[in-house]
Amino acid sequence: MDLKRSQYKLIMQNYEKKQLNIKHEINKKKTEIYKRIPLIKVLDDEIASNSVNTTYYIIEHPDEAKEKLEQLQESNFMLSGKKIRLLLDNGYPEDYLQPKYDCNLCKDTGYIGNEKCICLKQAMIDAAYEQSNIKNIIKDENFSTFSFDYYSNSIDSRFNLSPLENIRIIYGKCKKFVNNFDTDFTNIILFGQAGLGKTFLCNCIAKALLDRSHTVIYLTSFQLFKLFEDYKFNNDNDKVPEEQIESIFDCDLLIIDDLGTEFNNRFTGVELFNCLNTRLLNKKSTLISTNLSPNDWSKQYSDRIVSRIFGNYEPLKIFGSDIRLKKYQ
Ligand SMILES: Nc1ncnc2c1ncn2[C@@H]1O[C@H](COP(=O)(O)OP(=O)(O)O)[C@@H](O)[C@H]1O
Ligand SMILES: [Mg+2]
Ligand SMILES: [Zn+2]
Known part of the structure; x- marks a missing residue:
């Protein structure tokens, strides 16, 4: 870096x-x-x-x-x-x-020896991405503070499952993702409407893996594409360093939060495909969260992106009612 x-x-x-x-x-x-x-x-x-x-x-x-x-x-x-x-x-x-x-x-x-320790690599990532913010967030949002109280236990007839049962399953899968991180290569896409705890779960996973000495980069999709753009188009002075871009491709876990909120154009499509594909080839896990439904994915992204995601990501759908609203009540 x-x-x-x-x-x-x-x-x-x-x-x-x-x-x-x-x-x-x-x-x-x-x-x-x-x-x-x-x-x-x-x-x-x-x-x-x-x-x-x-x-x-x-x-x-x-x-x-x-x-x-x-x-x-x-x-x-x-x-x-x-x-x-x-x-x-x-x-x-x-x-x-x-x-x-x-x-x-x-x-x-x-x-x-002469090799950078994983903790130094992560410290450098944090500095490069000004990730210190996530350090503060994951103090509050992690597996041990995750509450099931906001998920209703009345059955949703569309899925024949209650939001609570569903989130319990998803929580378990996210834990398993972390526990088997070193042995199983898995990618996750969390989807569902706003306010259901997708970002919260991303933070849970980030903290658990950081605690276990893995390198984690957390970016909203907006930030991710801004980086790619700055790397490609900015002139020397505010150019994003190449190694910073490399770390997006080879950190242990890349979290892309809120996919779909970036400005969508041909350039972002190519970059997204390239990023997801390279990480798949290198067997580096990626965690995506999005408000888009699978139907929207194919409207917003090219077939090759959608097939990469469908074929290689475990889709976890969260449903229920907006936790932000519940918290206000
Ligand atoms: N399991 C949970 N326990 C406690 N608070 C939660 C939980 N899930 C979400 N929240 C809170 O609800 C709000 C919305 O969650 P967030 O993760 O941002 O939703 P999303 O990313 O799906 O839009 C946040 O303030 C978050 O801290
Ligand atoms: Mg979110
Ligand atoms: Zn160390």
Whole structure:
């Protein structure tokens, strides 16, 4: 992702800040523990001096390196075990002196070796798309705040199903989509009238996958096509960086909310087909929400787009009455 240098710098400063905070936190706890359980300091000193001694010994006797390192590992393991027992005996959790990272994969460094960690990739996506907004929304709109209270349990004769039964099934399918995200390649199109919780469900899925370290881009279809347009037609100064466009094609999940509200023309049709098709070929999941009914899809989009969607997306129809209105009452 091609960010402005200043944006990248800010993100990396954030990582440094996190690491400093963690170090600070650990030092504070150590001081406390050494005072309360002095034996832990003795053990820590022993662990430190063991590894220094081993290093010196290996420099002198490189042929014994393997054996000595194994010995060191063994003795560290034993000493750490003693430390844990002391902590537990004194009423502390066993991981009290372990750093608590936001991301255990990269230990809040942003990198695993030379590779960017998934958390850094997502941070860059967030910066590029100014997605910070979604972070706030998904605090309120997620699977744990999803309420079934707004869906009536009287049977809708058209479907022989109540809105409540229906949303329970859909909720379950969305959860399954998240749980099987790493193994099953699925795409979802949520459709139904306005105010039935389509965007809410998109946010539930976004949060669940972000929490599981996947890269997620959330865009309304209006924003998506604006990006494509700016990329294609703007001149150098406000051109959208190529890598930002690439991330639309290869992020783990792309959410296109409110499909059908973009200005429709030949250009958007080509771009939409290209985007959906490329993601299908790369086995990258897409989640679409739309107020349009399948009938409208074929009026608004070309046959090849509609057949891509029909053939490869699980259609989930939400019905019921507008939750916004219910909330007002
Ligand atoms: N399951 C739900 N529980 C609580 N509030 C909901 C739920 N679904 C939708 N809402 C609320 O109802 C309003 C409309 O939902 P929204 O997801 O925007 O509908 P849609 O995208 O289908 O038009 C929003 O204010 C949203 O927060
Ligand atoms: Mg919506
Ligand atoms: Zn990370």
